[in-house]
Amino acid sequence: MIWGKSFIFLFQICGTLEKHFQGQFPLTQNVTVVEGGTANLTCRVDQNDNTSLQWSNPAQQTLYFDDKKALRDNRIELVRASWHELSISVSDVSLSDEGQYTCSLFTMPVKTSKAFLTVLGVPEKPQISGFISPVIEGERMQLTCKTSGSKPAADIRWFKNDKEIKDVKYLKEEDANRRTFTVSSTLDFRVDRSDDGAVVSCRVDHESLNSTPQIAMQVLEIHYTPSVKIIPSSSWPEEGQLIVLTCESKGKPLPEPVLWTKDGGELPDPERMVVNGRDLTISFLNKTDNGTYRCEATNPIGQNSTEYVLIVHDVSNTLLPTTVIPSLTTATVTTTVALTTSTTTSATGISSTRDPNALLGQTGPDHAVIGGIVAVVVFVTLCSIILLGRYLARHKGTYLTNEAKGAEDAPDADTAIINAEGSQVNAEEKKEYFI
Numbered sequence: 001m002i003w004g005k006s007f008i009f010l011f012q013i014c015g016t017l018e019k020h021f022q023g024q025f026p027l028t029q030n031v032t033v034v035e036g037g038t039a040n041l042t043c044r045v046d047q048n049d050n051t052s053l054q055w056s057n058p059a060q061q062t063l064y065f066d067d068k069k070a071l072r073d074n075r076i077e078l079v080r081a082s083w084h085e086l087s088i089s090v091s092d093v094s095l096s097d098e099g100q101y102t103c104s105l106f107t108m109p110v111k112t113s114k115a116f117l118t119v120l121g122v123p124e125k126p127q128i129s130g131f132i133s134p135v136i137e138g139e140r141m142q143l144t145c146k147t148s149g150s151k152p153a154a155d156i157r158w159f160k161n162d163k164e165i166k167d168v169k170y171l172k173e174e175d176a177n178r179r180t181f182t183v184s185s186t187l188d189f190r191v192d193r194s195d196d197g198a199v200v201s202c203r204v205d206h207e208s209l210n211s212t213p214q215i216a217m218q219v220l221e222i223h224y225t226p227s228v229k230i231i232p233s234s235s236w237p238e239e240g241q242l243i244v245l246t247c248e249s250k251g252k253p254l255p256e257p258v259l260w261t262k263d264g265g266e267l268p269d270p271e272r273m274v275v276n277g278r279d280l281t282i283s284f285l286n287k288t289d290n291g292t293y294r295c296e297a298t299n300p301i302g303q304n305s306t307e308y309v310l311i312v313h314d315v316s317n318t319l320l321p322t323t324v325i326p327s328l329t330t331a332t333v334t335t336t337v338a339l340t341t342s343t344t345t346s347a348t349g350i351s352s353t354r355d356p357n358a359l360l361g362q363t364g365p366d367h368a369v370i371g372g373i374v375a376v377v378v379f380v381t382l383c384s385i386i387l388l389g390r391y392l393a394r395h396k397g398t399y400l401t402n403e404a405k406g407a408e409d410a411p412d413a414d415t416a417i418i419n420a421e422g423s424q425v426n427a428e429e430k431k432e433y434f435i
């Protein structure tokens with residue numbers, strides 16, 4: 001090979017001088033083709049003095065001698081035949097076509113060049129086995145993905161919702177034809193509720209697939225016990241009001257209906273305590289409604305329940321100071337907003353717990369809000385009083401000054417009195433300001 005290359009190099013330098021000796025050299029290239037495709041075998045001679053060219057197969061059978069077909073195989077056709085080139089094509093290539101093909105130039109002695117034809121085995125569409133549906137949460141699932149016919153052995157990868165699962169066992173076996181491989185991979189995992197609806201896919205990558213992998217998919221269905229949560233419509237239920245307790249239950253299959261009980265027994269007043277789907281509505285709340293309400297959800301996998309402690313409060317008599325002073329409107333609006341926010345926050349807090357203490361604890365923020373309102377009212381009232389006081393003081397001051405002026409200008413006490421009387425007109429004017 002090295003010598004051959006050197007000769008070509010020499011030839012390129014020396015050109016026509018060497019033409020009849022070193023330039024007569026067949027040149028070929030290795031070819032890779034996908035099973036079923038077409039392979040072109042090309043043999044070139046740069047300088048040829050009309051010497052014949054021939055292609056032969058791995059079994060040393062002649063395929064073409066110049067432009068003359070030698071082997072009866074209609075998959076093999078002539079592409080081009082000249083003194084400089086002999087090209088043939090093999091269509092519908094099978095795995096057994098793989099091997100070393102030889103191009104011979106019939107000089108004395110004969111010169112040859114070998115071309116290796118590689119045939120790629122295309123992996124079959126992968127199959128997933130071991131799939132069971134539905135599976136109960138906590139059980140194991142073993143999924144095996146298998147594909148035959150790949151050459152070289154294909155690569156298998158697993159994905160759950162497009163996220164790759166790494167380090168999965170991989171097995172490679174030779175197929176019966178002893179040329180291709182069957183590869184398989186087994187995914188073994190414990191399922192949980194988050195896997196419900198997940199798409200598990202097995203992806204086969206292979207150089208014969210033109211970067212469009214073969215994919216097999218399975219959608220998992222996992223059954224699991226219910227989970228329950230009670231969400232009250234109000235965090236501060238008062239006598240005479242209405243409360244809706246929503247029993248939010250999840251589970252697969254979906255637990256339906258849910259069962260509502262109070263203090264371990266049936267709901268005592270069906271007139272006022274109405275169950276509609278998941279919701280328990282209690283209208284005209286009464287202190288006798290205090291107690292522990294329980295929501296129970298059952299599905300074929302299991303049962304779960306949660307409790308809510310209802311405490312009916314007295315009707316609150318706290319009046320919002322909206323009418324005290326008109327200039328307070330802004331302050332009132334602000335505090336109302338604060339009240340709403342704190343209610344929402346404590347509502348979520350309650351729903352996630354069964355602890356009655358938490359329910360008592362929530363009176364804290366509400367008292368704080370009321371305290372805040374009172375503080376604002378007191379503050380504004382004080383401000384108003386101060387403003388009013390200052391206003392009065394200023395006008396009174398003017399009046400006194402005028403009176404003093406009249407007295408000062410007078411040469412004696414009588415005149416001072418007269419002057420003061422004269423200035424009474426002014427004083428009357430000032431008085432009118434007060435009326």
Ligand SMILES: *[C@@H]1O[C@H](CO)[C@@H](O)[C@H](O)[C@H]1NC(C)=O
Nearest residue numbers: 038039040041079080088089
């Ligand atoms: C093989 O040669 C034929 C004829 O020249 C051409 O049409 C075809 O594209 C070639 N195939 C390959 C794989 O090179």
Ligand SMILES: *[C@@H]1O[C@H](CO)[C@@H](O)[C@H](O)[C@H]1NC(C)=O
Nearest residue numbers: 020047048049050051082083
């Ligand atoms: C090759 O053959 C052609 C006719 O087929 C002829 O014209 C040509 O001179 C020949 N060349 C050589 C170098 O023998």
Ligand SMILES: *[C@@H]1O[C@H](CO)[C@@H](O)[C@H](O)[C@H]1NC(C)=O
Nearest residue numbers: 029030031114115116117118
């Ligand atoms: C052609 O393929 C053969 C066998 O696979 C290999 O030994 C050789 O190095 C290859 N030649 C080239 C030029 O790639």
Ligand SMILES: *[C@@H]1O[C@H](CO)[C@@H](O)[C@H](O)[C@H]1NC(C)=O
Nearest residue numbers: 225226227228229303304305
């Ligand atoms: C009941 O539900 C809660 C969550 O709401 C969950 O943590 C618990 O495991 C469930 N119990 C059973 C027996 O499934």
Ligand SMILES: *[C@@H]1O[C@H](CO)[C@@H](O)[C@H](O)[C@H]1NC(C)=O
Nearest residue numbers: 239240284285286287288289
């Ligand atoms: C609460 O219930 C009691 C007994 O059923 C009844 O006497 C009382 O009037 C009720 N109070 C209200 C506010 O409805």
Ligand SMILES: *[C@@H]1O[C@H](CO)[C@@H](O)[C@H](O)[C@H]1NC(C)=O
Nearest residue numbers: 287288289290310311312313
């Ligand atoms: C209901 O709970 C409230 C708040 O703790 C309490 O004031 C009231 O006495 C209770 N009523 C009954 C009938 O238990």
